[in-house]
Amino acid sequence: MLTSKQRSYLRKLAMDIPDIIFIGKDGITPEVIQQTRDAIVARELIKGKIQQNSMEEVEDAARKLAEATRSEIVCTIGNKFILYKKNLLKTKIEVPSKNSKTLKKKNKR
Structure with missing residues (x-):
């Protein structure tokens, strides 16, 4: 589960x-699921789009693809969605850990 900062x-x-x-x-076909699996293994973070002629809703499509690929939905905006899954063998994206706290610099006067 991703935090809001992540x-x-x-x-x-x-x-x-x-x-x-x-x-x-055609909606979510086995070919789309396979393409998503391959892309998420290679890139970890992918972006997808629902075409205008599709009957799928963006939230439903993102949820189905996330379940099929065991990835997480980062967000859905308009007709686009973003999925993320960490590749344990070849990590490309270093996501801030859940325990990390950002230090804010205080202005000294």
């Missing part, structure tokens, strides 16, 4: 990556 960090990283999963009129 989600925020991953959302920030996802701003610069392109959409690589596209769900069209």
